[in-house]
Amino acid sequence: MTLRRRALLCIFTIALSMQHAHAQTPDLVTRGAYLARAADCAGCHTAAPVPGQAQPHPFAGGLPMGSPFGTIWSSNITPDAQHGIGRYSYEDFARALREGVAPGGKHLYPAMPYPSFSKIDDNDMRALYAYFMHGVEPVAQAAPDTRLPFPFDQRWALALWNFAFAPTKPFAPDPKRDVQWNRGAYLVQSLGHCGACHTPRGPAYDELGYTESSRAYLTGGTNDHWHAPNLTGISGAGLGSLSADDIAAFLKTGHGAGLVTFGSMVQVVEDSTQYLDDRDLRAIASYLKTLPASGSGGTYDAHSRMASQSVAALRTGDDERPGAGLYQSACARCHKSNGGGEPFKYPRLAGNPAVLSEKPDSLVRMVLQGGRAPSTERGPEPKKMPAFADKLTDTEIARVLTFVRSAWGNDAAPVTTRDVRSMRDAVAAGTRQ
Ligand code: HEC
Numbered sequence: 001m002t003l004r005r006r007a008l009l010c011i012f013t014i015a016l017s018m019q020h021a022h023a024q025t026p027d028l029v030t031r032g033a034y035l036a037r038a039a040d041c042a043g044c045h046t047a048a049p050v051p052g053q054a055q056p057h058p059f060a061g062g063l064p065m066g067s068p069f070g071t072i073w074s075s076n077i078t079p080d081a082q083h084g085i086g087r088y089s090y091e092d093f094a095r096a097l098r099e100g101v102a103p104g105g106k107h108l109y110p111a112m113p114y115p116s117f118s119k120i121d122d123n124d125m126r127a128l129y130a131y132f133m134h135g136v137e138p139v140a141q142a143a144p145d146t147r148l149p150f151p152f153d154q155r156w157a158l159a160l161w162n163f164a165f166a167p168t169k170p171f172a173p174d175p176k177r178d179v180q181w182n183r184g185a186y187l188v189q190s191l192g193h194c195g196a197c198h199t200p201r202g203p204a205y206d207e208l209g210y211t212e213s214s215r216a217y218l219t220g221g222t223n224d225h226w227h228a229p230n231l232t233g234i235s236g237a238g239l240g241s242l243s244a245d246d247i248a249a250f251l252k253t254g255h256g257a258g259l260v261t262f263g264s265m266v267q268v269v270e271d272s273t274q275y276l277d278d279r280d281l282r283a284i285a286s287y288l289k290t291l292p293a294s295g296s297g298g299t300y301d302a303h304s305r306m307a308s309q310s311v312a313a314l315r316t317g318d319d320e321r322p323g324a325g326l327y328q329s330a331c332a333r334c335h336k337s338n339g340g341g342e343p344f345k346y347p348r349l350a351g352n353p354a355v356l357s358e359k360p361d362s363l364v365r366m367v368l369q370g371g372r373a374p375s376t377e378r379g380p381e382p383k384k385m386p387a388f389a390d391k392l393t394d395t396e397i398a399r400v401l402t403f404v405r406s407a408w409g410n411d412a413a414p415v416t417t418r419d420v421r422s423m424r425d426a427v428a429a430g431t432r433q
Pocket residue numbers: 036039040041042043044045065072073074075076077085093096097102103107108109110111112113128146196
């Protein structure tokens with residue numbers, strides 16, 4: 001190692017240990033509560049509210065999670081001794097989070113993001129444990145049992161899966177990068193488990209990469225019929241056109257650069273990222289901005305000939321493309337004829353990375369089911385997108401989305417009637433669960 005490298009490493013270690021000193025402030029429980037938000041433990045471990053019934057207890061489990069193998073129910077992780085994790089030692093807790101093995105040798109399904117949590121450092125793990133033991137109300141309530149069909153009910157087999165796929169290495173800071181970059185990388189890869197949704201999975205449900213050293217890392221993934229887009233620097237369908245400030249604002253309020261969070265990201269913003277402090281949000285955003293462009297998807301060119309043509313054609317009503325008329329009558333009221341939307345109300349569809357995604361799943365699901373923007377402490381009043389499942393046929397939805405993906409300078413692959421039909425079936429099956 002050269003002297004310069006060693007000096008850099010040394011400065012870096014001091015900076016990191018200063019950060020750790022900060023983590024060990026007397027109020028370990030408060031710190032743990034913050035980290036539990038960063039990891040969104042509540043998002044998965046709290047049942048969904050049922051209208052007319054009492055609010056579900058935080059962390060008492062019982063949220064059904066769709067997986068390709070069947071429904072997995074989240075556990076009660078309150079400190080109740082019988083139904084929760086009250087009897088866990090610190091070692092039990094750290095092993096469940098990092099290795100996916102609960103006391104008694106019970107292997108957890110990777111619906112619990114332990115492959116990411118394996119990167120949580122010891123200081124943060126201790127703060128999380130302190131919070132779950134001393135800051136969370138115990139709730140004496142059993143979470144439903146997960147019963148997957150054979151062979152997926154054989155939990156022991158997960159040991160083989162872990163051996164083949166789950167990373168066990170702790171987070172390794174990159175001494176060539178500064179403290180902010182390393183903080184962002186740590187939050188994204190460990191607590192934030194962003195890759196659980198944003199990284200594509202292999203046939204065995206394994207994430208294809210857990211750090212930026214893999215080309216597939218954060219290049220877009222589909223879970224529970226929501227497609228989480230590419231977060232690398234590709235220009236159309238990725239974060240190439242967004243600034244670090246836009247990304248930080250998006251994570252804080254669900255709004256940034258004219259975009260509005262939707263789908264499964266709404267919960268992430270509501271339960272988790274809106275509570276991160278500005279320093280951590282900045283760190284995440286600047287880490288994401290350093291990810292080299294990887295993966296594919298549609299493109300956007302605001303100055304293309306097609307861009308000006310489609311706006312003009314829409315106004316005069318002589319656009320021959322199927323879908324243009326539907327757009328004008330069903331969508332333009334909110335998203336506007338020029339696809340520009342209305343800031344803090346309706347997302348722009350022109351140059352919107354999610355609209356240009358390689359996979360149109362989220363767009364189809366959105367038009368079928370509608371959605372609601374996130375409700376956050378600092379963001380605007382949430383607006384709704386209506387559901388079109390009963391108003392438009394599969395062919396009409398395919399046409400209007402194909403138009404949206406090719407108008408105003410957008411250029412992404414068409415959506416087919418078959419895409420819409422299979423999403424309609426999948427979503428209907430999901431609500432019958
Ligand atoms: C993406 C969803 C998700 C997130 C986020 C998540 N969990 Fe889990 N967790 C699950 C699911 C699902 C299970 C049950 C898995 C099973 O039955 O195999 C589980 C199981 C557990 C268990 C094992 C309990 C037992 O004995 O059965 C513990 C402990 C746990 N989670 C703690 C946490 C903590 C602490 C956090 C936040 C740092 C967290 N989880 C975040 C989904 C999640």
